[in-house]
Amino acid sequence: MNKCKECGSYAINVGRCGRDDSDPDLCDVCYWRVRYERSQAIVAKLLQGIDVAVQKLLCVELERSIREVPEIVKACDRQALQILQEAAEEARRP
Numbered sequence: 826m827n828k829c830k831e832c833g834s835y836a837i838n839v840g841r842c843g844r845d846d847s848d849p850d851l852c853d854v855c856y857w858r859v860r861y862e863r864s865q866a867i868v869a870k871l872l873q874g875i876d877v878a879v880q881k882l883l884c885v886e887l888e889r890s891i892r893e894v895p896e897i898v899k900a901c902d903r904q905a906l907q908i909l910q911e912a913a914e915e916a917r918r919p
């Protein structure tokens with residue numbers, strides 16, 4: 826019987842309990858922990874991307890305000906900014 830390379834457990838059920846055939850050297854707990862940690866890293870990266878996009882939109886809106894673009898364009902930018910900020914806030918909720 827195989828032992829988990831991370832924790833030494835023998836609870837390795839490849840292809841069962843929602844597992845695919847990858848990482849046959851990990852027990853079920855470590856298999857899912859590794860995937861959870863990867864997904865958390867992806868979420869953190871996405872949130873970072875949203876922050877950068879929001880900052881960019883703020884700069885663009887400020888620039889456009891200075892140039893006095895038509896009011897309708899500014900309203901669209903504000904709406905997009907609000908949607909992104911709400912998404913970022915929701916994603917950060919525990």
Ligand SMILES: [Zn+2]
Binds near residue numbers: 831832833853854
């Ligand atoms: Zn393990």
